[in-house]
Amino acid sequence: MNDASDAARPNEAPEHFVREMIAADVASGKHGGRVVLRFPPEPNGYLHIGHGLRPITLNFGLAQEFGGRCNLRFDDTNPVAEEAEFVDAILADVRWLGFDWGEHLYYASDYFDQLYLWAEELIGKGLAYVCDLSSDEIREYQGTLTEPGRPSPYRDRSVAENLDLFRRMKAGDFEPGARVLRAKIDMASSVLPMRDPVLYRIVKASHHRTGDRWCIYPMYDFAHPLSDAIEGVTHSLCSLEFTDHRPLYDWCVENCSVPSRPEQTEFGRVGLTYTVMSKRWMKRLVEEGHVRGWDDPRMATLAAQRRRGVPPAAFRNLARDLGLTRRNITVELARYEHAIRTELNKTAPRVMAVLHPLKVVIENWPEGHVEEFEAVNNPEDPSAGTRKVPFSRELYIEQDDFLEDPPKKFFRLAPGREVRLRAACLVKCESVVKDASGRVTELRCTWDPATRGGDAPDGRRMQATLHWVSAAHAIPAEVRLYETLFSVEDPMGAAAEQGVEYTHFLNPKSETVLTGARVEPSLAGATPGAAYQFERLGYFAVDPDSKPGALVFGRTVTLRDEWAKVQKKGG
């Protein structure tokens, strides 16, 4: 994790309340001075940017800082929602972000036997009972935000009867919904989760790991604190919405004979503008075909960001820079993109690619003659070296880089004007060839042999430097340009406000597929996942859709673009 990207800001991250708390606990010898954290995803879907920017980087990062460890535990207590496929995807995402759980990969389902024993312990202590109320009835008895609940008629069953019933629940004697095991706490509590919460329910579904061995499954509120205790977790970090559950977390740990005393601390979640993060809403985008799949580069999943070419270091660095508070926050897309550019600027090799080719013929360059110019691979990193780029009589430049009648602040090529071709030479536009409709189809230029390499011996300065490829040597490639999936900052908020579906705000231009692009020949062997900067255009990654001889690039993020800004202001 200490790669070059952190050089500008060595080691120490800014302080925040959780770091201070852990430091204080270590100093005071609490938990024996140990630091054990955990990242506890439920394998019921894909991880998203919010996970990458907070819980993952926070837990694994703090564990590293304090020389402790971070367990990766799947909170798989609900077989109807969970699948092994998601386990694999989550593992891959965490690994991709650069974290290692070592031997500490766990599953809450591995603790089912122990959890069951603790449930019986609670029954024995008179702290839990089997309740025959239906879920509707339980809700009725629960009261409301302002009114206290009423005790279940089954609340005072004997220990023996509870034990018998619970064992029969486990044995499969009852149907789902017939009975549940509830904690006996306080039906009048102002904290709703304390009103005799359900601890176990009957579920007759196959579990991705335990199969059909169980037909009763523990609820999160029971399984989570006890799983933490089993693993010796010292600091159980979770998001704000679990704050109300903390009293119950503590109740479980206090009333079961657990081997350790973990403590829960809550932090705020991270959201991103122009995207939707929730599982349910992302799922709809996939199912309704608005995107190519869960890893479509426009999606907010980590798998999608990886495919798009986002470097994992950008996540770690941005997560660190965001700090940590007890507030749910929304990060501006620009800040996410900034983190990506900062990283890629240091690491991505530069290369030339022409997205919308415009033919250029160098009239004073001999037919059939080829020369190789030496191009710098990364001006930010001399160790990246140089490469040879072939130059010949017929080239392609970007259509956007020529205007027959240029406006004031347009510095690029125009009739009679001279510009530099990156790493090559200076060329001057002598004339323009048009088709019958008047469209410019070709530029006739001349080059100045004295400017080989790009510098003019007489010192004349160029207003612009253009990227280019040699027509005969360039490789055709498909290039996919991405913009935000939604056209408004807060799709869910806007939908609620305007009373329309959030899909109403899908950006029709979120993906543009270009099939006529040409890239320089050095890219011939590029492999999926590789990230490049297409000079003057942006950062692009080789998409896994690429096949031998048929490269597909996807745009990770554009370069900052002053000209685009000028145009926007003028238009």
Place this chain on the structure above:
RNA sequence: UGGGGCGUCGUCUAACGGUAGGACAGCGGCCUUUGGAGCCGUGUGUGGAGGUUCGAAUCCUCCCGCCCCAGCCA
């Protein structure tokens, strides 16, 4: 409405009773063989009202606003 959480530039975030600072965005400029990168400059933002204090973003009181909780989801 009961309980809980939270209010500092547009967005994040510092300041832990002693000059409200940084990052991103924006704006202006410099530089440039990427209109990239880099560099320089640019901001009266502490939700409100009282109070305590020599001094309050920070402590107290009241008010206002936003978020979370009434799954046999996590």
